[in-house]
Amino acid sequence: MSDSPAQHTIKSYDQDLRRLRDMIVQMGGLVENGVARATEAVLLRDPEAAMTVVEQDPRVDELEREAEQFVIKLIALRQPLADDLRHIFSALKVTDDLERVGDYAANIAKRSMALNQTTMSSTNSGIANMARLVQEALRKVIDAFAEDDAEKAMEVWRDDEAIDNIYNAIFRELITYMMEDPRNITACAHLLFVAKNYERIGDHATNIAETVYYAVTGKAVGEARPKGDSTPYATLPSKAS
Amino acid sequence: MSDSPAQHTIKSYDQDLRRLRDMIVQMGGLVENGVARATEAVLLRDPEAAMTVVEQDPRVDELEREAEQFVIKLIALRQPLADDLRHIFSALKVTDDLERVGDYAANIAKRSMALNQTTMSSTNSGIANMARLVQEALRKVIDAFAEDDAEKAMEVWRDDEAIDNIYNAIFRELITYMMEDPRNITACAHLLFVAKNYERIGDHATNIAETVYYAVTGKAVGEARPKGDSTPYATLPSKAS
Numbered sequence: 001m002s003d004s005p006a007q008h009t010i011k012s013y014d015q016d017l018r019r020l021r022d023m024i025v026q027m028g029g030l031v032e033n034g035v036a037r038a039t040e041a042v043l044l045r046d047p048e049a050a051m052t053v054v055e056q057d058p059r060v061d062e063l064e065r066e067a068e069q070f071v072i073k074l075i076a077l078r079q080p081l082a083d084d085l086r087h088i089f090s091a092l093k094v095t096d097d098l099e100r101v102g103d104y105a106a107n108i109a110k111r112s113m114a115l116n117q118t119t120m121s122s123t124n125s126g127i128a129n130m131a132r133l134v135q136e137a138l139r140k141v142i143d144a145f146a147e148d149d150a151e152k153a154m155e156v157w158r159d160d161e162a163i164d165n166i167y168n169a170i171f172r173e174l175i176t177y178m179m180e181d182p183r184n185i186t187a188c189a190h191l192l193f194v195a196k197n198y199e200r201i202g203d204h205a206t207n208i209a210e211t212v213y214y215a216v217t218g219k220a221v222g223e224a225r226p227k228g229d230s231t232p233y234a235t236l237p238s239k240a241s
Numbered sequence: 242m243s244d245s246p247a248q249h250t251i252k253s254y255d256q257d258l259r260r261l262r263d264m265i266v267q268m269g270g271l272v273e274n275g276v277a278r279a280t281e282a283v284l285l286r287d288p289e290a291a292m293t294v295v296e297q298d299p300r301v302d303e304l305e306r307e308a309e310q311f312v313i314k315l316i317a318l319r320q321p322l323a324d325d326l327r328h329i330f331s332a333l334k335v336t337d338d339l340e341r342v343g344d345y346a347a348n349i350a351k352r353s354m355a356l357n358q359t360t361m362s363s364t365n366s367g368i369a370n371m372a373r374l375v376q377e378a379l380r381k382v383i384d385a386f387a388e389d390d391a392e393k394a395m396e397v398w399r400d401d402e403a404i405d406n407i408y409n410a411i412f413r414e415l416i417t418y419m420m421e422d423p424r425n426i427t428a429c430a431h432l433l434f435v436a437k438n439y440e441r442i443g444d445h446a447t448n449i450a451e452t453v454y455y456a457v458t459g460k461a462v463g464e465a466r467p468k469g470d471s472t473p474y475a476t477l478p479s480k481a482s
Contacts, residue, residue: 072323075326076321082313082317085316174430182423189433192430193473232354
């Protein structure tokens with residue numbers, strides 16, 4: 001039995017939407033891998049892992065452009081209604097967040113190379129913890145997107161507080177290391193940015209969580225979660241003052 | 242003489258596009274103002290200016306959401322063709338960049354409050370220079386967007402290198418200050434992030450420049466401009482080593 005023309009159109013439209021989702025999940029996998037390799041680069045002082053991340057980042061950007069072009073074609077050809085547009089725009093937002101996560105991974109990888117030139121050899125264990133939590137959030141939120149799972153998305157959203165708390169502790173710890181020994185200063189300055197990059201990846205995972213929630217339920221996440229980086233307000237008594 | 246229905250439709254479609262542009266230019270003005278006040282907050286140690294920026298940021302986010310909702314309605318009602326979609330998507334991309342610039346302005350403002358608690362009273366003159374260049378780039382690229390001026394957009398794109406050079410110099414300077422006197426460490430750590438925030442605002446101005454160029458000409462900016470923050474690779478000999 002063959003489909004009627006109308007059924008055929010709906011079928012290929014669904015196929016288009018599925019293809020868009022697959023593109024984004026693929027991009028998510030690449031970005032996840034980037035963060036994992038960047039973390040190896042920092043924790044194991046592995047310059048080859050760092051190079052891989054930097055070299056792969058243009059591929060992430062390319063996937064984002066492909067998704068955008070696909071969406072433009074999809075809208076022009078299918079003229080979707082408002083409800084479908086919500087899903088399509090959500091998909092675009094997610095690619096944008098993933099692209100930025102890719103940038104942060106590349107930045108962490110680059111910083112790891114600078115760290116290899118410094119005198120401080122032990123890596124802050126806080127950063128290892130933070131990296132683990134951030135990777136977990138990223139993996140989970142990509143799953144939530146792939147599975148249209150609003151509840152799983154909200155878990156990621158709630159877990160971001162723990163990441164922010166670790167970040168704030170690391171900031172203070174690094175400042176203390178710098179004060180204790182000026183030889184640590186260059187390394188710690190880079191580690192400050194490494195930690196900040198993980199914190200930003202956590203924020204983007206939270207953004208994706210909000211987008212998934214909105215796409216699935218049609219409602220915005222009500223409760224406003226305050227931004228977790230409290231270090232802009234952080235001060236420490238200067239030991240030498 | 243009254244319009245035919247077809248002319249009427251085209252007219253109100255043009256009006257919609259103009260309204261979208263006006264919304265974004267308004268958002269641009271608010272964001273520009275935010276960066277200007279944040280700069281006052283840092284350079285003049287003005288906590289009231291800082292509070293204004295932090296308080297206004299939700300309004301920027303609100304304008305972004307309004308623009309997004311308007312675009313979804315516009316696409317659903319008008320079913321624009323691929324060429325118009327390019328303009329509409331470009332507008333969305335610009336709002337996204339502006340929203341992020343607003344976030345960076347708020348972050349600079351928050352850091353200025355932390356700086357007010359530290360012992361280091363003189364502000365790095367490099368930051369004043371950098372802030373001036375970044376504000377100029379932002380003003381110019383919003384003009385380029387408002388006027389569909391691809392040439393002006395390309396000027397902003399080319400000028401970003403100067404901003405990146407200043408940023409790299411400031412990074413090294415701040416590390417040196419920290420090494421010279423541990424009492425400077427907390428302040429300089431915040432100033433590192435302030436400088437980084439300006440550098441990111443410069444990057445977003447460059448993104449907007451690329452978007453304007455693409456919207457006007459239909460072509461991507463060919464030449465790839467390398468990312469300008471070379472500090473991920475930066476190392477300084479530890480004075481004390």
